[in-house]
Amino acid sequence: MAKRNVLITGCSSGIGLALAVKMAKDEQKRFKVYATMRNLAKKEALEEAAGRRLGKTLEIKQLDVCDEQSIKTCVNSIPDRRIDVLVSNAGMGLIGPIECQTIDEMKTVMDTNFFGLVRLLKEILPDMKRRKSGHIVIISSVMGIQGILFNDVYAASKFAVEGFCESLAIQALKFKLQLSLIEPGPVITEFERKVFEDGMKMDLSAADEETAEMFTNIYLKNYKQIFQSLGQSAEDVAEHTVKIILAENPPFRHQTNTLYTPMTTLKYADPNGDLPIDIFYKMVFHHDKIFSASLNFIKLLRWRSRKSFDLGKPSQ
Ligand SMILES: NC(=O)C1=CN([C@@H]2O[C@H](COP(=O)(O)OP(=O)(O)OC[C@H]3O[C@@H](n4cnc5c(N)ncnc54)[C@H](OP(=O)(O)O)[C@@H]3O)[C@@H](O)[C@H]2O)C=CC1
Numbered sequence: 332m333a334k335r336n337v338l339i340t341g342c343s344s345g346i347g348l349a350l351a352v353k354m355a356k357d358e359q360k361r362f363k364v365y366a367t368m369r370n371l372a373k374k375e376a377l378e379e380a381a382g383r384r385l386g387k388t389l390e391i392k393q394l395d396v397c398d399e400q401s402i403k404t405c406v407n408s409i410p411d412r413r414i415d416v417l418v419s420n421a422g423m424g425l426i427g428p429i430e431c432q433t434i435d436e437m438k439t440v441m442d443t444n445f446f447g448l449v450r451l452l453k454e455i456l457p458d459m460k461r462r463k464s465g466h467i468v469i470i471s472s473v474m475g476i477q478g479i480l481f482n483d484v485y486a487a488s489k490f491a492v493e494g495f496c497e498s499l500a501i502q503a504l505k506f507k508l509q510l511s512l513i514e515p516g517p518v519i520t521e522f523e524r525k526v527f528e529d530g531m532k533m534d535l536s537a538a539d540e541e542t543a544e545m546f547t548n549i550y551l552k553n554y555k556q557i558f559q560s561l562g563q564s565a566e567d568v569a570e571h572t573v574k575i576i577l578a579e580n581p582p583f584r585h586q587t588n589t590l591y592t593p594m595t596t597l598k599y600a601d602p603n604g605d606l607p608i609d610i611f612y613k614m615v616f617h618h619d620k621i622f623s624a625s626l627n628f629i630k631l632l633r634w635r636s637r638k639s640f641d642l643g644k645p646s647q
């Protein structure tokens with residue numbers, strides 16, 4: 332069977348890098364991966380991880396999702412412009428009180444996370460429609476279905492992605508195209524590091540004292556702990572994504588983190604929408620100690636199960 336051409340955006344680190352490498356190393360050699368990044372000066376980590384697959388099942392190309400010409404040049408460089416699987420992964424985070432963020436910073440998030448996807452599809456969708464085949468896979472987020480304290484603009488960008496895709500999926504079906512949203516919870520990548528560092532450096536002088544205190548002493552204080560107890564690895568998310576790409580009937584939505592699903596389920600449990608807001612409020616402001624203790628407990632359980640798994644592994 333012919334290899335499927337896969338184009339992935341944002342492969343300099345994190346989920347994009349892990350997915351590109353995993354697909355390029357597929358034992359059955361089912362994929363030819365075009366791993367793209369906006370800044371080729373950052374290609375070393377991917378080159379190293381790809382090893383001998385580089386130049387064979389994996390090629391690295393420049394692509395900036397905020398630059399239409401760069402998308403066009405990249406797609407034109409692929410034989411017959413044939414992309415069987417598009418993975419829209421490039422993205423960025425933004426946390427903090429909106430009083431302390433500029434409209435330009437917010438626009439960059441929307442431009443990358445939402446218009447980045449739109450630009451890709453304007454270039455790639457017409458070819459897929461003509462061929463009546465293709466799978467569009469979008470790395471969305473649990474924040475594409477549920478907002479989180481101090482993630483207002485990031486959540487808005489992922490909600491935009493989800494609304495856009497829900498509309499497009501109906502048309503896609505007519506052209507026999509598949510569309511899947513991957514919704515990870517916290518993932519330990521550069522994203523987490525950058526967002527935390529920017530949050531720590533943030534000038535909070537434009538916010539009132541209570542808001543600044545909430546951001547620093549509640550959100551930032553718990554941030555690392557949340558990632559340590561609930562966080563997945565990029566490889567884990569890549570594994571979920573490959574399963575969706577290989578599925579005969581891929582679902583429209585797929586959450587990758589079972590530890591996080593109790594949170595997102597609240598959304599569907601109350602049509603008024605009050606339940607998740609109420610529960611998040613109570614978790615943050617009334618039961619913060621219980622919340623923190625539960626996170627520690629989850630961390631301990633995961634550490635223990637990983638340890639026994641490691642002990643059970645045959646020695647190399
Ligand atoms: N980490 C998390 O907790 C979660 C992440 N996600 C989503 O996963 C996706 C990948 O993030 P993750 O791997 O975690 O983070 P990383 O920061 O490790 O990776 C993000 C990638 O996107 C690239 N990127 C940013 N802007 C552009 C652009 N304009 N054009 C092309 N590439 C760009 C980055 O490139 P560069 O190195 O040049 O900045 C980098 O390669 C994002 O869409 C994110 O929203 C979803 C749920 C949770």
Ligand SMILES: CC1=C(/C=C/C(C)=C/C=C/C(C)=C/C=O)C(C)(C)CCC1
Pocket residue numbers: 471472473474479480515516517518550553554557594611614615
């Ligand atoms: C679980 C939880 C919280 C934090 C969740 C976080 C921080 C999720 C991060 C998700 C990411 C980074 C997704 C990326 O797309 C709160 C609001 C502190 C309290 C209520 C329960």
